[in-house]
Amino acid sequence: MTSKPSIQELQRQKLLLQLEYATEKESFRKQTASVGMARKVKRGDAWFPIRMGKSYYNSLNQLALEVYRTSDEEIEHNFEYGRPVVFFKIVETDKHSDGTAQNREKKIQAITYINVTCMVSYADSDRMVVTLPDNGKIAEIQAADQVGVQLYFDEKSYQLMFDALDSVMQAKNNRLAYLRDLFYSTSQQAGHFSFDRIYLPWLNESQALAVNKVLTAQDVMVVHGPPGTGKTTTLVEAIFETLKRESQVLVCAQSNMAVDWISERLVDRGVNVLRIGNPSRVNDKMLSFTYERRFESHPDYPQLWSIRKSIRELKQNRKKAGNSFHQKLERLQERATEIEIRINGELFGEARVIASTLTGAANRILMGQKYGTLFIDEAAQALEAACWIAIQKAHRVIFAGDHCQLPPTIKSIAAVKGGLGTTLMERIVNNKPEEVVLLQMQYRMNEQIMRFSSDWFYQGKVESSPTIKHRGILDYDRPIQWINTDGKIKNADSIDTSNPQTPSFQEQFVGENFGRINQDEAELTLQTLEDYFNKIGKQRLLDENIDVGVISPYRAQVQYLRRLIKKRPFFKPFRQQISDNTVDGFQGQERDIILISLVRANADGQIGFLRDLRRMNVAITRARMKLVILGHVPTMIHHPFYRKLYNYTQQLNQ
Numbered sequence: 208m209t210s211k212p213s214i215q216e217l218q219r220q221k222l223l224l225q226l227e228y229a230t231e232k233e234s235f236r237k238q239t240a241s242v243g244m245a246r247k248v249k250r251g252d253a254w255f256p257i258r259m260g261k262s263y264y265n266s267l268n269q270l271a272l273e274v275y276r277t278s279d280e281e282i283e284h285n286f287e288y289g290r291p292v293v294f295f296k297i298v299e300t301d302k303h304s305d306g307t308a309q310n311r312e313k314k315i316q317a318i319t320y321i322n323v324t325c326m327v328s329y330a331d332s333d334r335m336v337v338t339l340p341d342n343g344k345i346a347e348i349q350a351a352d353q354v355g356v357q358l359y360f361d362e363k364s365y366q367l368m369f370d371a372l373d374s375v376m377q378a379k380n381n382r383l384a385y386l387r388d389l390f391y392s393t394s395q396q397a398g399h400f401s402f403d404r405i406y407l408p409w410l411n412e413s414q415a416l417a418v419n420k421v422l423t424a425q426d427v428m429v430v431h432g433p434p435g436t437g438k439t440t441t442l443v444e445a446i447f448e449t450l451k452r453e454s455q456v457l458v459c460a461q462s463n464m465a466v467d468w469i470s471e472r473l474v475d476r477g478v479n480v481l482r483i484g485n486p487s488r489v490n491d492k493m494l495s496f497t498y499e500r501r502f503e504s505h506p507d508y509p510q511l512w513s514i515r516k517s518i519r520e521l522k523q524n525r526k527k528a529g530n531s532f533h534q535k536l537e538r539l540q541e542r543a544t545e546i547e548i549r550i551n552g553e554l555f556g557e558a559r560v561i562a563s564t565l566t567g568a569a570n571r572i573l574m575g576q577k578y579g580t581l582f583i584d585e586a587a588q589a590l591e592a593a594c595w596i597a598i599q600k601a602h603r604v605i606f607a608g609d610h611c612q613l614p615p616t617i618k619s620i621a622a623v624k625g626g627l628g629t630t631l632m633e634r635i636v637n638n639k640p641e642e643v644v645l646l647q648m649q650y651r652m653n654e655q656i657m658r659f660s661s662d663w664f665y666q667g668k669v670e671s672s673p674t675i676k677h678r679g680i681l682d683y684d685r686p687i688q689w690i691n692t693d694g695k696i697k698n699a700d701s702i703d704t705s706n707p708q709t710p711s712f713q714e715q716f717v718g719e720n721f722g723r724i725n726q727d728e729a730e731l732t733l734q735t736l737e738d739y740f741n742k743i744g745k746q747r748l749l750d751e752n753i754d755v756g757v758i759s760p761y762r763a764q765v766q767y768l769r770r771l772i773k774k775r776p777f778f779k780p781f782r783q784q785i786s787d788n789t790v791d792g793f794q795g796q797e798r799d800i801i802l803i804s805l806v807r808a809n810a811d812g813q814i815g816f817l818r819d820l821r822r823m824n825v826a827i828t829r830a831r832m833k834l835v836i837l838g839h840v841p842t843m844i845h846h847p848f849y850r851k852l853y854n855y856t857q858q859l860n861q
Contacts, residue, residue, distance in 0.1 A: 213391035214376050221372045223619075223627040224592055228365045230619035235360040244297070244318065247357055249766065251284035254335075255297075255355030262345055265328070266503040268515050269338040272325075272345060274356055276333040281769075283788070286330040288463050288485045289567065291361055292337055294321045297353035321347055324359055329485035367569045368592035375595050382602055389426055390631065393638045398425030407444065411672075414441045417644040421445040421605050422452070429586075429635055429643040430607040433669050434660065434828035435651025435797070442584060442607045443472045449580055450478065450559050457578040458562045459597045461589040461615075465795070467493060469584055470562045481558035484567045498572065501554050511546045514539055565589055568597035576600055584608065586632035588794075590615050594631045606632040611664040612825050613794050645669075651797050653678050653686040656827070656834050659855050663848065664824055680743060680753065680799065680832050687833075689856040690735060691840040692728050692808060710808040710839050722763035723815075725806045729768050732757065732804045732837050737777050739800070739833070748781060756798035757787040758826055760817055761806050765789050768804065790826045801830035805838030812845030820848050827852075 238247075247253035260273025276284075286292065296319045323344040328336040337356070339345060348354065378384035389395050400423045407415040414437055417430045422445070430445070432438025449456055458473075460466045467486045474480050474496055481501065486493040494500045502508060518539050525532050551572060555561070563570065565583070581601030583594060587608035598604055610633040617623050636643050647668050649657055654671045661669035679686060692712040712727040736755065740748060747753070757772070759765050769787050772778050778785060786798065803826050807814045817823065827834060836856070843849035 211388060211391075213388045216391055217372055217376050217387070219625070220591055220627070221369065221376075223622045223625045224365070224368060224372070224590070226625070227617055227619045227622040227627055230622070232360055234618060244355070248278070248280075249282060250762070251282055251286075253355055253357035254278070254284065254286075256353065257355055259349050259354075260334075262349070264515070264519075265338065266499050266508065266512075269328075270341045270345065271328055271336050271338050272348070274335045274337060276335075281773075282766075283792070284330070285358060286327050286335055288327055288329050289364075289564065290327045291359040291363065292325050292327060292356050293323070293359045294325070294348045294351075294354060294356050295319060296321065296351045297355070321351070323348075325356075364566050364593075367566050367596055368590065371569075371595040371599065372592050374599055383599055386426065386598060386604065390635055390638070397427050397639060397642050399423045400425055405448065410441065410444060411437075411648045413644065413647040414444070417441050417646060418445045418448055420642075420644050422448055424603060424605065424642065426603050427635060427639065427642055428605050429632060429639075430605065431636065431643055431645045432607060432609050433611065433646065433649065433665050434609070434825070435649035435657070436646035436669065437648075437650060438607055438609070438646060439469060439472060439584070441646060442469065442582060442605075443476060445605065446473060446560065446582055447476055447478065453579040455558065455578060456560055456580045456582060457568065457576075457597065457600060458560050458582045458584070459565045459568055460584040461565060461593065462585060463564055465585045466562050466564055466567075468795070470496065470560070473560055473562075478560055479558050480560045480562055481554060483561060483563035483570050483573065498554065502550060505550045505553070507546050507550055511543060511550070514543045514546070518543065563597075565593040565597050568600060573600070577602070579603065580605060582607065583632075587630055588613055588615055589630060589632075590617075590627070591629070591631040591634070606635065608632055610636060610821075612821055613791060614819070614821055616791075648672055650675055651831055652828060653830075653832055655686045655859055656830050656832075659687075659852060660824055660828050663820075663851070675831075678832050684833065685860050687830075687836075687856055688860055689836040689838065689840070689853050690731070691853075692725075692731060692837060693840055709810050710842065712808050712839060714806055714808045717763050722761040723806050724761065724763045724767050725804065725808055726767065728804050728806060728808070728837055728839075729764060729771060732768065732802050733771055733775060733778075735835055735837065736800075736802055737775075739835075740777075740781070745780065748784070752784060753800065754784045754798045755781075755786070755800045755802070756793060756796070756829055757785065757802050757804070758790055758793055758829065759804040759806055760790050760822060760826070762789050764804055764806050765792075790822050793829050794825055797829050797831055799831050800833040800835075801826075802835045802837065803827070805836065805843060808839035808842050812842055814843060814846060814849075817843075817849075818846060823848070 244253060244255055248255055254276040256277050258275040258277050260275055262270065262272045265271045298317050298319050321344060323339055325337040325339040328338050375383060375387050378387060389397060402423050404419050407418060418441060420428050430438060430441055446456060446458065458469060463486065470480045470482050480496045482497045485497060485499065518536065521528060521536055528535055578600055579602050581597055582605045583597065584607050586606040587610040610630065614628050615630060617628050645668060647670060649669055650672045654676045657669065657671055661667055693710065712725055714723045714725045716723055743753065757768055759768065765787055772785060772787060807817060840853055844853060
């Protein structure tokens, strides 16, 4: 008997995930072995040097250690809640052993890893808290002289995804099996409830339709939100209305930042949110609805803390306890468990929304919990296996996101070709188009900035709100322009791509794992921004707090631009108003002015991962009033998307 198509597809997903797992693990091994510490620090994957803060037991009875970054360089890092890390020591060893004075001075630095895996509890710009096993290794970490910390291979997340896929494949005659078969079927219809449509005059027509479809969906529904269309507003409203019919819902997203954002919006609406896992933006408002802070604030917590302290002391003085050790330990542990269950019961009983990342939904404190509705935000950036971790706990699923923006991050080329990047949301959009609502009114961009994206990615269905349609900074300004680093302004169709010329602004390759930069283009980017600032006027920029985003698809270019901005005295008064980051780093953000440095400039028309147009959709839709693209047109127009985009900008500016 052959297995169902849904199970066959999940088996294929598991094989592709194993490919990705193997690729990432091998990549990490090579990077650990060959990439220098300075490069890891620049990439934001390591902190060195660091200073140790206090160590303590947190409310979850985990040993925690504070770590401070002491480097002066402002480098954006990749440490965030739930990611595994390891500590290392830099040890100087003699290079030669012939004993001469000259050779005694020649030392080499060796990296020694401390054999304990820790987890990030939370991290901000220069301070991090990690939790680690209480096995004595903390003394070795604290005693080391030249010590640092780096990201470690995330084995746990993969294991959670593999376990979730196994559970889904093994499901029989239950709700999980039903949802599995429904999601993979093109013929099986999703069920609907019969409710009278509710009137929501503060939402636009497509937003109100989306909320009503969420309420009537019995199994699944997708809120497709293009840039600036108020996806989060719609999702918050849908959750708020759902809570009038259900006592509690589960809200998840791929990233901590997305979970924080929607949690904060729900709290603003007066919803009692219990945030599982620590927030990425650590402030009093965010912390106040975290599980850990609520647990610590419970009236019974001091008693629990006292019992846990007694347990630790009893274990340390086991010999003194003698024959009664096991009896005393068992009695204390039973009492601690009883109090912990009582506190958890009250916290979960009061909460209306349980919020976590998708992998966070596997947290032990959520074990056995079931929810009527699961909302998954950022669903188009989440691997299918990660979604199933949370779906196991739900009766129905609401997806929200945009599969025309950033896809999941996948390192294995073979896994990408095999379809690992096809998300569960995208699968449902294709299999169940009747369960999708496209939000069609955008409130961010000038009409001319928005129009190209709407036509290329959304069949021209996205429109601009009349309130922002003609928004701009300067009178008679050009909202979107492409500055050709080739220096010539002409129609793309008149450029002879069959007779390539070596560009005057050439890209450079910097390091095997670091990326490309284009120094001349970076200089031109900042000169363009300076000229535009002069047109606006310094006082107006400051008074109106006009903000700017400087974007590049390449991290190396972003780092280079960041250094240039810091060096230029002209930009000093505006430092707080200028953000620089990769396209991925700008997902979900917007600025008044956006400049995009495309970097690629070569005689072969090679554009690398800029062929992933979803990334460029994100880049060109961040700007509210002014978008400037800088790129070498003869290189870029080998691809039809960039050819059309360049011609579009030229037609607007004729």
